[in-house]
Amino acid sequence: MQIEHPYLLFLGDARDALAAKTGLGIVDWRPEWCIGQMRLPGCNADAKLPDMNPREAADRGVRTMVIGVVNAGGVLPDDWVSIIVDALDSGLDVASGLHMRLGDIPEIAAAAQRNGRKLHDVRMSNERFATGKGDKRPGMRLLTVGTDCSVGKKYTALALEKGMRDAGFDADFRATGQTGVFISGRGAAIDAVVADFISGAVEWISPTAEPDHWDLIEGQGSLFHPSFAGVSLGLLHGAQPDAFVVCHEPTRRNMRGVNTPLPTIGDVIHMTIACGRLTNPAIRCVGIAVNTQALDEAEARDELARIEKTYGLPATDPVRFGVEGIVAEIKARFGKG
Amino acid sequence: MQIEHPYLLFLGDARDALAAKTGLGIVDWRPEWCIGQMRLPGCNADAKLPDMNPREAADRGVRTMVIGVVNAGGVLPDDWVSIIVDALDSGLDVASGLHMRLGDIPEIAAAAQRNGRKLHDVRMSNERFATGKGDKRPGMRLLTVGTDCSVGKKYTALALEKGMRDAGFDADFRATGQTGVFISGRGAAIDAVVADFISGAVEWISPTAEPDHWDLIEGQGSLFHPSFAGVSLGLLHGAQPDAFVVCHEPTRRNMRGVNTPLPTIGDVIHMTIACGRLTNPAIRCVGIAVNTQALDEAEARDELARIEKTYGLPATDPVRFGVEGIVAEIKARFGKG
Numbered sequence: 001m002q003i004e005h006p007y008l009l010f011l012g013d014a015r016d017a018l019a020a021k022t023g024l025g026i027v028d029w030r031p032e033w034c035i036g037q038m039r040l041p042g043c044n045a046d047a048k049l050p051d052m053n054p055r056e057a058a059d060r061g062v063r064t065m066v067i068g069v070v071n072a073g074g075v076l077p078d079d080w081v082s083i084i085v086d087a088l089d090s091g092l093d094v095a096s097g098l099h100m101r102l103g104d105i106p107e108i109a110a111a112a113q114r115n116g117r118k119l120h121d122v123r124m125s126n127e128r129f130a131t132g133k134g135d136k137r138p139g140m141r142l143l144t145v146g147t148d149c150s151v152g153k154k155y156t157a158l159a160l161e162k163g164m165r166d167a168g169f170d171a172d173f174r175a176t177g178q179t180g181v182f183i184s185g186r187g188a189a190i191d192a193v194v195a196d197f198i199s200g201a202v203e204w205i206s207p208t209a210e211p212d213h214w215d216l217i218e219g220q221g222s223l224f225h226p227s228f229a230g231v232s233l234g235l236l237h238g239a240q241p242d243a244f245v246v247c248h249e250p251t252r253r254n255m256r257g258v259n260t261p262l263p264t265i266g267d268v269i270h271m272t273i274a275c276g277r278l279t280n281p282a283i284r285c286v287g288i289a290v291n292t293q294a295l296d297e298a299e300a301r302d303e304l305a306r307i308e309k310t311y312g313l314p315a316t317d318p319v320r321f322g323v324e325g326i327v328a329e330i331k332a333r334f335g336k337g
Numbered sequence: 338m339q340i341e342h343p344y345l346l347f348l349g350d351a352r353d354a355l356a357a358k359t360g361l362g363i364v365d366w367r368p369e370w371c372i373g374q375m376r377l378p379g380c381n382a383d384a385k386l387p388d389m390n391p392r393e394a395a396d397r398g399v400r401t402m403v404i405g406v407v408n409a410g411g412v413l414p415d416d417w418v419s420i421i422v423d424a425l426d427s428g429l430d431v432a433s434g435l436h437m438r439l440g441d442i443p444e445i446a447a448a449a450q451r452n453g454r455k456l457h458d459v460r461m462s463n464e465r466f467a468t469g470k471g472d473k474r475p476g477m478r479l480l481t482v483g484t485d486c487s488v489g490k491k492y493t494a495l496a497l498e499k500g501m502r503d504a505g506f507d508a509d510f511r512a513t514g515q516t517g518v519f520i521s522g523r524g525a526a527i528d529a530v531v532a533d534f535i536s537g538a539v540e541w542i543s544p545t546a547e548p549d550h551w552d553l554i555e556g557q558g559s560l561f562h563p564s565f566a567g568v569s570l571g572l573l574h575g576a577q578p579d580a581f582v583v584c585h586e587p588t589r590r591n592m593r594g595v596n597t598p599l600p601t602i603g604d605v606i607h608m609t610i611a612c613g614r615l616t617n618p619a620i621r622c623v624g625i626a627v628n629t630q631a632l633d634e635a636e637a638r639d640e641l642a643r644i645e646k647t648y649g650l651p652a653t654d655p656v657r658f659g660v661e662g663i664v665a666e667i668k669a670r671f672g673k674g
């Protein structure tokens with residue numbers, strides 16, 4: 001699966017920025033791929049792109065309309081169906097992260113068929129994965145892991161892609177979640193894969209590469225999250241990372257959505273190495289990425305200094321202070337770049 | 338999902354006992370549920386049950402025809418389709434562990450519909466699971482874990498169900514694989530669940546119970562298997578076991594299907610406790626079940642004695658020597674029964 005860019009972002013009638021976070025995430029990281037947005041009456045999200053309809057987008061070279069908004073209730077509104085059909089009739093592919101298959105809607109399936117266009121259901125992969133092999137693949141790999149869900153694993157992997165490229169590394173972000181797939185045009189939503197194929201899907205997402213090439217693999221969940229740890233472990237085994245970065249949100253007390261207390265950063269380092277060495281005995285931690293949004297700058301600097309001292313590893317907030325320290329650690333430990 | 342018994346076992350044209358192992362496993366553990374078998378010309382498997390067709394089976398009170406055989410190539414032969422339609426027309430439900438949905442075949446879907454009969458696709462659950470909660474549920478739980486796949490986890494859980502019931506415990510086997518689901522009439526093939534819902538599915542499989550009640554939960558894979566460890570971890574977190582038994586095959590050198598060496602029993606005990614305490618801090622190992630099929634009786638006794646000495650826990654081959662030692666350990670550690 002390869003999603004062709006540039007994109008038209010369909011934001012629907014998103015009630016706020018959160019409802020359109022997939023679309024806004026794409027434009028944050030791939031502004032050069034985003035030509036326009038399409039918004040319906042009542043839309044309160046704005047990707048700061050020219051408003052246009054599918055036909056105008058096609059005229060400007062857009063290849064794919066991305067549904068970058070969640071729909072309420074899991075049913076596709078009739079006016080969305082017409083817009084998707086219109087996009088297909090205008091010659092665009094359509095990509096969606098909705099919890100339904102676009103092709104299950106007969107009008108959409110027929111329009112894709114008659115125009116020879118592709119429908120990408122990022123959360124419902126048609127890819128037939130193999131089970132994981134566990135054999136070490138050439139190429140270098142870094143995985144972002146977390147003390148919890150939603151602590152900046154995608155952001156950190158993308159920031160490292162940019163930081164490592166700037167430092168001369170040959171590096172590519174590898175997506176394991178829906179927004180990440182739109183940002184990279186490739187990948188799979190790993191939490192939507194059948195359980196038997198988690199590590200096999202990651203072996204497909206991050207295939208054999210040149211010995212000096214780095215894959216920066218987007219982590220999911222946490223080995224300490226009682227809902228999603230299975231996904232995180234399969235992802236770790238399939239990624240067989242040489243290096244990992246622990247992502248953390250210091251003000252959180254419980255794991256997201258459950259009553260389980262947050263593990264420490266040290267717990268996560270220890271468990272990631274204990275499990276990860278099954279497929280890469282040389283696995284090591286190269287840094288800690290802390291989301292300090294809830295702290296003022298002085299508090300953030302104090303927290304990062306405390307974490308650096310405790311673990312003897314570079315700690316940063318990638319958004320606030322960049323990732324240079326982690327890139328330097330990678331260079332020091334693995335050379336090249 | 339509840340599969341109604343008694344069963345008619347459909348063994349098709351199974352070329353050998355291995356091809357019919359699902360059917361033969363059911364009759365091993367639930368002989369009283371199995372009224373007959375249906376075999377086609379060329380079938381080399383024999384469940385030692387009266388041969389009968391669906392109509393004869395219905396007359397004898399059978400409720401469900403179970404497809405207890407694998408089909409080659411993933412396509413359902415035409416004569417199987419007719420037999421399944423005949424079973425539905427005879428008033429039977431049909432349950433299958435095939436890698437396809439029975440209801441995707443129009444003739445079968447129509448026959449189920451017109452007769453008001455159920456189709457159970459055990460490997461493709463229609464159950465909508467929630468994500469795991471991680472909250473401790475009342476009731477006692479034991480999980481069988483493994484140094485590898487196919488080392489006797491289902492057999493051990495079933496043997497413990499019988500042994501604990503004989504010792505006066507209120508105990509139920511809980512299935513997480515297709516043969517297990519047919520044996521218990523309930524459960525889910527956990528490796529076929531979407532990755533996000535592994536632990537949630539296990540919370541559904543082993544729900545809240547009386548404080549003295551024991552669920553004996555069938556394990557899957559191994560925390561050390563690079564293809565399937567994600568399934569094993571989600572299963573461990575969802576099962577939140579008070580006790581676990583490690584299953585082991587002492588002559589195996591590599592994990593099944595991959596090049597990864599087998600972990601030691603001690604590795605598995607350590608990792609199961611390290612991961613399992615997330616949802617049950619009191620988790621403990623109560624025994625080791627060793628498949629000694631490849632050893633003669635003296636070698637088997639030596640191996641078991643060596644393992645008991647090394648780990649200070651009862652070690653047995655459930656098939657050869659029963660599970661009394663493990664049941665005694667459970668009684669000693671947890672009382673009751």
